[in-house]
Amino acid sequence: MIDTYNAVHGKMTDNFQIVPHTEETAHTQQDIHTQETIHTKRIAREWDYRAFRNPYHYVDATKRNWDKTEFYAKGLQLVEQIVDPVLNRLKIDPTGKRVLEIGCGIGRLFEGLSQRFAEVYGIDVSSQMLEYGKANCPVQAVWIHGDGLSLAGIDPETVDYVISYEVMQHIPSKTIIEAYIRESYRVLKQGGGMQLHMRRGSDSLRQAAVRQLPKPLRQLTASIANKINAIEFMGDIDTWLGITLKPSVAMELASSVGFERIEILPDSIHRRNSGYWLVCVKPS
Ligand SMILES: C[S@@+](CC[C@H](N)C(=O)[O-])C[C@H]1O[C@@H](n2cnc3c(N)ncnc32)[C@H](O)[C@@H]1O
Secondary structure: OHHHHHHHHOOOOOOOOOOOOOOOOOOOHHHHHHHHHHHHHHHHHHHHHHHHHOHHHHHOOOOOOOOHHHHHHHHHHHHHHHOHHHHHHHOOOOOOOEEEEEOOOOOOOHHHHHHHOOEEEEEEOOHHHHHHHHHHOOOOOEEEEOOOOOOOOOOOOOEEEEEEOOOHHHOOOHHHHHHHHHHHHHHEEEEEEEEEEEEOOOOOHHHHHHHHOOHHHHHHHHHHHHHOOOOOOOOOOHHHHOOOOOHHHHHHHHHHHOOEEEEEEEOOOOOOOOEEEEEEEOOO
């Protein structure tokens, strides 16, 4: 995969070593801001590294050696499975409208989205994912390099629909998830809809066991589990496992920024009870 990457982008010269970090504790508003910046820088670095190593696999870990055509074809199928039912439920006709995907990766969902919506925008914290996507995604889109926390660069009330799939589940901070919900409200037009894929539990019992451990032990156990192929991830375990968020908390966050018609819908793709959809509408 590195050869494929280098063939497209030239040789990577950056030093992508993952730097070990210690627990950060926020005490003041200023600290909270600093802490989120630390989080997002680390998140960006680690997703860049994952994109550099094997973008297809780290977007969709169900397979290691994806063929490009097969990978993007799966995106078409996914949009049918995850987006169409929600559009129908919200009675939103996407024709002529603009969709924004938060955490778009290499644009796996873009072809399916562009068959429904007139304009596809994607934002991602990883410049490596975006570069790979721009060079390989079969359809045109607007690719935006985000700061991992906001939708800066997108004007208020300019987007008709927001979607995010398999992204919030990796985010290690409730503050960042909350910021994305607030930002989605800001960029959505009145009457616009949102569907965010969230994590309520672990993908496996092993993951659940690791998640429970205190941080230093969690990192140690995860790295041992990784070495013996019991859990597969790359970089910091926390930017892979993310945090879990109860549906009631997600609904509360959406309601607190002004969303209406808030619903929790089942995630039909992942392990039972590991994920769900937060679905809502910005009032007209
Ligand atoms: C598993 S991939 C999913 C990509 C895409 N949504 C899809 O389904 O094909 C997760 C993506 O989320 C991005 N990501 C992780 N944390 C993020 C954050 N805080 N803000 C924006 N993007 C983030 C990663 O860079 C990566 O591209």
